[in-house]
Amino acid sequence: MMLTNRQIRIRLFESLKNSFFRKTVIISFVLLFVLLISAFSLIVTRFEYKLQLDKQKELIMEKGRLDEEWSQIVLEYSSLAAPTGVEKFAHRDKMSLPTKKNLRFLDLKEEASNE
Helix, strand or coil: CCCCHHHHHHHHHHHHHHHHCCHHHHHHHHHHHHHHHHHHHHHHHHHHHHHHHHHHHHHHHHHHHHHHHHHHHHHHHHHHHCHHHHHHHHHHCCCCCCCCCCCCCCCHHHHHHHC
């Protein structure tokens, strides 16, 4: 008994249809879908982790740079606030301490009457 092409296609389609709705095939497709979803989520999670790691490294480098800058500022402030530093700037700008002749006291009552 020889089958025609049409009969072969019909039987093949029916056997495929019957086998597709079996429990094992459905479970296999569900497990394959779960596997693909978990693999994709793993890829996304690793990518996000690497991005966050790069950002953390940049922030650590920025913190080091800011700590160094802060140390320079504190050092500069302490050198400028030292008495020898103040004297050096005063001498360079020809400043001196006021004498008794240069001292003047302001009287608030006199200033109010002058205005």
